[in-house]
Every structure is written in structure tokens, then in C-alpha cells.
Amino acid sequence: MIGDKKVLFSGMQATGNLTLGNYLGALKNWVSLTDEYECFYCVVDEHSITVRQDPATLRKRARALLILYIAAGIDPEKACLYYQSHVSAHAELAWILDCYTYMGEMNRMTQFKDKSAKHADNINVGLFAYPVLMAADILLYQADVVPVGIDQLQHLEITRDIAERFNNIYGQTFTIPEAYIGKVGAKIMSLQDPAKKMSKSDENPNGSIYLMDDRDTIIRKFRRAVTDSEACIAYRDEQPGIKNLLDIYSACAGKTPEEAVQEFSGRGYGELKAAVGEIVADTLDPLQKRCAELSADKAYIDSIIKNNAEKAEWYANKTLRKVQKKIGFPERIR
Ligand code: TRP
Numbered sequence: 001m002i003g004d005k006k007v008l009f010s011g012m013q014a015t016g017n018l019t020l021g022n023y024l025g026a027l028k029n030w031v032s033l034t035d036e037y038e039c040f041y042c043v044v045d046e047h048s049i050t051v052r053q054d055p056a057t058l059r060k061r062a063r064a065l066l067i068l069y070i071a072a073g074i075d076p077e078k079a080c081l082y083y084q085s086h087v088s089a090h091a092e093l094a095w096i097l098d099c100y101t102y103m104g105e106m107n108r109m110t111q112f113k114d115k116s117a118k119h120a121d122n123i124n125v126g127l128f129a130y131p132v133l134m135a136a137d138i139l140l141y142q143a144d145v146v147p148v149g150i151d152q153l154q155h156l157e158i159t160r161d162i163a164e165r166f167n168n169i170y171g172q173t174f175t176i177p178e179a180y181i182g183k184v185g186a187k188i189m190s191l192q193d194p195a196k197k198m199s200k201s202d203e204n205p206n207g208s209i210y211l212m213d214d215r216d217t218i219i220r221k222f223r224r225a226v227t228d229s230e231a232c233i234a235y236r237d238e239q240p241g242i243k244n245l246l247d248i249y250s251a252c253a254g255k256t257p258e259e260a261v262q263e264f265s266g267r268g269y270g271e272l273k274a275a276v277g278e279i280v281a282d283t284l285d286p287l288q289k290r291c292a293e294l295s296a297d298k299a300y301i302d303s304i305i306k307n308n309a310e311k312a313e314w315y316a317n318k319t320l321r322k323v324q325k326k327i328g329f330p331e332r333i334r
Contacts, residue, residue, distance in 0.1 A: 001142075001144070002315075003038070005037055005038040006038070006145060007040070007144050008037035008038065008145045008146070008180065009040045009137060009138050009177070010026075010030065010039075010041055010146060010147050012042075012044065012065060013043075013044050013047055014044075014045060014048060014058065014061040015048045015051065015058070015200075017208075017210040018068065019188075019198050019199070019208040019211065020188055020198065020210075020211065021187075021198035021208070024188055024248065024252070025187060026149070027068070027069070027072045028072065030069075030072070033147070033180075034074060034079045037144075039080065040079070040080045040082075040315075042082060042083070042084050042137060042312075043065050043069075043082070043084065045062045045084050046084045046085050046090060046133060047084070048062075050124065051127070064291070064295075068211070069081050070290075070294055070301075071290035072287065076308060081304065082311075084137065086309040087309060087312045087313045089140055089313065089317055090133065090137055090140065090316070093136035093319070094132050097135055097136055097166075100165055100166055100169075101132050101162055105158060106128060106129070106131065109131055109158070110154060111131075112127060112130065131154075131155040131159070134152075134155050134159065135155075135158065135159035138177050139162075139163055141312075142319060143175065143177045145177065145178050145179075146159075151197075153179060160177065164176060166323075170326040173322060186247045186251040187247070188244065188248060188251075189244040190202060190204075190208065191209070191222065191224070192206050192226055193207060193226065194226060194244045195240060206221055206224055209221055209222075209280060209284075211287065211288070212288060212291075215281040218277055219274070220277075221277075222245075222273045222277035222280070223270075223273055223274070227239075227241040227242055227273075228242065231268075231269070233261060233265060233266075233272055235258065242272070245273065246272075252279045253279055
């Protein structure tokens with residue numbers, strides 16, 4: 001708890017181009033959580049280097065992501081928006097927690113298996129230890145809740161295990177975090193393969209709408225979206241392509257999928273695709289403009305980066321010092 005509010009932690013990587021899936025599935029909901037929770041939203045640049053990055057691109061994207069958080073409507077005075085690499089406690093706690101995590105439990109992490117298959121030429125120790133750094137992120141802020149996608153649930157589970165193990169040995173130290181389940185964001189699927197999640201690492205750019213795509217590109221990608229031959233607009237699992245289009249439409253329009261079905265009943269797929277394209281473009285257009293405006297205001301963004309890193313550091317160091325003391329590191333004189 002901070003004051004009378006529960007603490008919420010989440011993070012995103014600045015690698016790849018963020019997609020409509022990241023926005024409708026996560027970022028959009030992050031905004032609404034800032035009233036109820038004390039939120040820490042991190043740009044997890046340290047996680048990004050588990051895969052080789054071009055330095056200039058990483059730096060540029062990390063800044064663009066932080067700006068996107070603000071452009072999406074997160075008030076940086078209210079929620080703490082910062083870079084993981086600016087708060088050294090993350091890496092320090094991760095090392096300590098590494099020593100309380102077993103190879104056996106890490107060997108079960110499915111994301112490591114997937115990622116090492118994908119990056120067979122660079123299966124580094126950081127990639128293996130990735131979930132422990134994520135545990136450090138969460139535990140440093142004594143987070144009560146963590147909104148994550150299902151692909152990250154296993155990492156949250158190991159975070160809880162590590163925290164409980166530590167608490168059992170040293171006494172109450174960490175809050176045990178829960179996955180945030182509440183109003184969950186829409187799960188947006190690929191436009192080219194509606195069985196697959198829309199992903200920033202998809203090789204086929206037509207499957208994803210990138211947040212910086214222009215209107216023509218957006219409309220064109222929706223026109224090409226894979227549907228089916230049922231010729232009937234219904235919201236059901238047997239028609240995953242149409243279901244996805246209806247999910248996207250309703251998330252952008254602030255309606256339920258059922259309302260969207262009604263709106264389009266008796267109309268053709270072409271009309272639905274065109275309408276979804278328009279509403280997505282209308283949704284992303286103000287976001288893109290706001291990103292451009294904020295990017296131009298270097299002094300303002302720099303001040304947010306500085307102030308929020310200081311705020312994050314204060315909370316993070318409080319936990320780190322407690323941990324260091326408990327495990328027997330020498331007392332700090334300064
Ligand atoms: N691993 C998460 C992802 O790729 C990002 C992340 C890093 C994160 N640290 C976190 C998410 C802590 C929630 C909490 O999506």
C-alpha cells in the first residue's frame with residue numbers, strides 16, 4: 001500500500017513496433033487503473049537486451065514508448081512512468097533473487113523455450129534469468145496487483161514463489177502480488193491468422209496494425225484481413241476473423257460486441273472491414289498527433305523522466321535496503 005492505495009506494477013518492452021493489440025489489450029486499460037491504484041509503469045529496457053539490440057534504436061524506442069504512455073492518457077504526475085535502467089535497484093535485486101531461484105523451476109518457463117528456439121544463436125544467461133528480473137521489478141514496489149497477458153502468467157507465478165520463499169526464510173519482506181483480473185482488455189488477433197495473437201514480432205506486417213501506421217495503411221490492412229466464407233456477421237468462435245474485427249470495432253467504439261453485431265447485421269464483410277478501418281484510424285490519429293507534440297517538447301519529457309526515476313528509486317531502494325539487511329550484507333555507513 002502507498003497511502004490508502006494498493007500498488008500496481010506493469011511494464012512493456014520497447015522492442016519492435018507496438019501494435020493495436022498492445023494498445024487495446026493493455027495500454028488503454030492502464031489509463032483507467034491510475035485512479036484506483038498507485039501505478040508504476042516501467043519501460044523495461046533491461047529486459048530488452050536479452051535479445052541483441054541496436055543501441056541507437058533501443059534508445060529511440062524506449063523514449064517513444066514512454067511518450068506513448070503519456071499520449072495514451074496516463075498522467076505522469078499521478079502514475080510513475082520511468083525506465084528500468086534508471087533505477088539500479090532492479091538489477092541489484094534481480095541478482096539477489098537469482099540466488100533464491102532454482103534452475104529446475106526456471107527450466108519450466110515456456111517463454112524461455114520459445115525464445116531460445118527463436119534466437120538459437122544467442123541463448124544467453126539473461127534470457128534464462130529474465131523472469132527473475134521481472135520478479136525484482138514487481139517485488140521492489142511491493143506491488144499488490146500486476147496486469148499481465150496470459151503469456152506472462154507463468155512469470156508472475158514464479159514471482160510469487162520466489163517472494164514466498166524469501167518471506168519464509170527471512171520473515172515478511174515482500175508483498176505477494178496477484179495477477180490483475182478485472183476489466184481485461186480485448187485480446188486482439190492477427191489480421192492474417194486470427195488463431196494467433198497480434199504481435200509486434202510477426203514477420204507478416206499485414207497481420208498487425210502498428211500504432212504509427214497511417215490511415216491508408218490501416219484501411220488497406222483491414223481490407224485484406226482474413227475472414228471466412230460464411231457470409232454472415234456473427235460473434236462466435238467458429239468465425240475467428242469476423243470475431244476479431246468485431247472485437248476491434250467494439251473496443252474502439254466503446255460498445256459491446258453484441259451491439260456491434262447488431263449494427264452490422266445484414267451487411268457485407270466489405271462494409272465491416274471498411275468501418276473497422278475507419279474507426280481504428282480515427283482512434284490512432286489523435287494518439288499519433290499527441291505523440292508528435294510530446295516528442296517536440298523535450299524539456300517537459302526530460303523533466304518527467306527525471307522526476308519519476310527519482311520517485312521510483314525512492315520506493316525501490318526502500319525495499320532493496322531491507323532485503324540487503326535481512327540477508328546479511330554489511331550495514332551502510334552512508
Ligand atoms: N515480460 C513482460 C512482457 O514482455 C514485461 C515486463 C517486465 C513486466 N517486467 C514486468 C510486466 C513486470 C509486468 C510486470 O510483457
